[in-house]
Amino acid sequence: MTDNQRPPRRSVLYVPASNARALAKARSLPCDAIVFDLEDAVAPAMKDAARRNLTEAFAAGAFAGQEAVIRVNGLDTPDFASDLEVAARCGPDAVLLPKVNRGADMERLRAAYGAHTWTRACGLWAMIETADAIHHIDEILRAGGTAGPALDCLVIGTNDIAKETGVFPGDQRQYLLPWLMSVVLAARRHGVAILDGVWNDFADQAGFAREVEQSVKMAFDGKTLIHPSQVEPANLAFAPSPAAVEDARQIVGAFAAPEHAGAGVINLNGRMVERLHLEQATRLLALHDAIQARGASRAA
Structure with a gap:
């Protein structure tokens, strides 16, 4: 898994x-x-x-x-x-x-x-x-x-x-x-x-x-x-903090932009972000989504 x-x-x-x-x-x-x-x-x-x-x-x-x-x-x-x-x-x-x-x-x-x-x-x-x-x-x-x-x-x-x-x-x-x-x-x-x-x-x-x-x-x-x-x-x-979740979303969104489709590293708000950071951001968002889903299932 x-x-x-x-x-x-x-x-x-x-x-x-x-x-x-x-x-x-x-x-x-x-x-x-x-x-x-x-x-x-x-x-x-x-x-x-x-x-x-x-x-x-x-x-x-x-x-x-x-x-x-x-x-x-x-x-x-x-x-x-x-x-x-x-x-x-x-x-x-x-x-x-x-x-x-x-x-x-x-x-x-x-x-x-x-x-x-x-x-x-x-x-x-x-x-x-x-x-x-x-x-x-x-x-x-x-x-x-x-x-x-x-x-x-x-x-x-x-x-x-x-x-x-x-x-x-x-x-x-x-x-x-x-x-x-x-x-x-x-x-x-x-x-x-x-x-x-x-x-x-x-x-x-x-x-x-x-x-x-x-x-x-x-x-x-x-x-x-x-x-x-x-x-x-x-x-x-x-749990990921709200700031960490927002940062991860920005990283994922930036790499999803057409102009960065083949980029290995990009400039995001004045800092260099690599695809390894994209992998970390994707994992963090998956954890955040799983936590939100767990909370929803308990509330149902």
Whole structure:
């Protein structure tokens, strides 16, 4: 899937599938995607109840204007098979696999996917949350791009990376940045979307705003969230500004003029603009249009 076809994923909210009230409330939130969590946010004793809640939530109807993603438990856990069976019945937009370490994990997920009859075809997402995953990121992305349901999105798990490595996650994540940027670069090489990890202290809105600004500058496509109060700030931060949209329209319009049909570079209001800027402007306008369409679908 190209950048111009990919849906906006500015705000991706984790919702514990064990919390029926949270599942119901999620429908009314303006987040771009919901990750219905059967893994970390669900206690072992609540796994069966969470799967039942999820089945009922999807049976109640589609999630208008939101991507619906189910995070299953890991491949080697006793809950994985039951989670994937429930996901097949629910028919989400994607299945998110945690603790992906190697390309072989994506191949195992695809094989397990193919063993089920799905209500509707869905994509595959992968959590990158271990040192092994970072080290083998290209292998994971290559495996995810083979035949069958495609790997469409990477999700960074900063909490788990910090826990496993012992690297201090504070100070604007300066000690994690080289690893995070290496995964962003790999995602861009393979044409896969990538989402930043969560901000834990949802009461610290200023800290969240700083980290979201950092995420945007690092070229993440969006941010995973743990609280509804984080949705609107993320949506605003990852959306093109009105000034950027207007500039992009001017660039596209200028290159569309007959006198610039064969031009590789043009003078636009006193600045030199190349066709690479036209490509950037086209992507920005596609994102803007997708955001507007999502808003319209939610209002309908």
